[in-house]
Amino acid sequence: MLTVMKEAELALLLLSMVGCGSAGARAQHGQPDLAASAEVVGELQLEELLHQLDLLEAEVYAHSPSEAPGNPIERCADHDREVMSRMLAFKLLMGKQQKKAADIKYYTLLQTGKPGALLPAIQLRRYYFEGLLECVLRLTGTGPRKAREESYVSLLTQSNFEAETSRGIVLVDFMTHGCGPCKIMAPELEKLARHHRGELRVGRLTVDRHPELNERFDIATFPTLLLLKDGKEVARLDDVRDYPRLLSWVQSALPGEISPMSAKSVPDGQAPDRDTE
Structure with missing residues (x-):
């Protein structure tokens, strides 16, 4: 011990x-300040x-x-x-x-x-x-760790919310970092954002740091997903979903606007890479 x-x-x-x-001493020795x-x-x-x-x-x-x-x-x-x-x-x-x-x-x-x-x-x-x-x-025995993929999820704040959500289709995850299900949702949202970039955008908003936005959309549970089109709410979901079910929900809310990526040959919870199809 x-x-x-x-x-x-x-x-x-x-x-x-x-x-x-001393910041000067660190800079002199090439250390990050x-x-x-x-x-x-x-x-x-x-x-x-x-x-x-x-x-x-x-x-x-x-x-x-x-x-x-x-x-x-x-x-x-x-x-x-x-x-x-x-x-x-x-x-x-x-x-x-x-x-x-x-x-x-x-x-x-x-x-x-x-x-x-x-x-x-x-x-x-x-x-x-x-x-x-x-x-x-x-x-x-499941190592080594895979390399981290580039993130396609937008991180939302009070200052950039309008610019990020006022046009096109945007899925906003209202969450807190102390919420276990919110963490579970994070990689699923990354899949959705990665495989459907160009069709929709995905953003995460920390509600306890931006209570004004939380009150504006009347969010009561976390995580809550809001689907917006040109800034207006289309649908909301307040339970945790994996990637295939998330995609199905988005497609049902916006028929014909999100491409139906085939999941019949892909295990549940996974998704094909759009770039390799």
């Missing part, structure tokens, strides 16, 4: 060495970081479903020294001894915290889940 504590403290020390201290960068991290950049983290968390749980024998996630979190040290570093930053308490504080900060101030917590949480994923892949 002492070794794990030292490794966790080292992770925090490395973060502070990058994020604090994270503290200066944090000051200019805006709402859109914050959402991009959190979206990638949501995709990472979804990937972890996709490789270790609840019915997986031996629960690989728990085995990694409770017995793998590297994973344990990364989580401990996150808990030290949050000032909480228990993981649940640290998670609660983290998600509370995400609701109202300034984007730049949230950067260290997001980095350490990503550091933890990257280690957790590596461990789960080893235990389940």
Whole structure:
């Protein structure tokens, strides 16, 4: 346990060495000035970081479903020294001894915290889940990890919402980053956006950071999907769907406007790549 504590403290020390201290000294030695960068991290950049983290968390749980024998996630979190040290570093930053308490504080900060101030917590949480994923892949024999595909999902904020949704067909995911089903939905939305780019756009909006938009559309549960055409609501869905069912719902709401990609030869939950057909 002492070794794990030292490794966790080292992770925090490395973060502070990058994020604090003399900007001039860091620039002289060619080191990134994270503290200066944090000051200019805006709402859109914050959402991009959190979206990638949501995709990472979804990937972890996709490789270790609840019915997986031996629960690989728990085995990694409770017995793998590297994973344990990364989580401990996150808990030290949050000032909480228990993981649940640290998670609660983290998600509370995400609701109202300034984007730049949230950067260290997001980095350490990503550091933890990257280690957790590596461990789960080893235990389940499903590695190595696949390369991350380019994202086609738009990250929406109060400032860009109208420009992104006022024309054409747009599917908006009203979600929160503390919502488990919202994370599960993230990779399915990526599939929809990737395979139907040019026909519709897909966006995600964090409702607790943009309550005005949440009130405007009267969203009560998360995730809620709104299908908009030229800025006007066409349909809404408030339960989690996989890619084939998502596509079917969109097609039924807009008959003849979204191409019927054939899924009869594709396993449920997967989709053919439009570029290779």
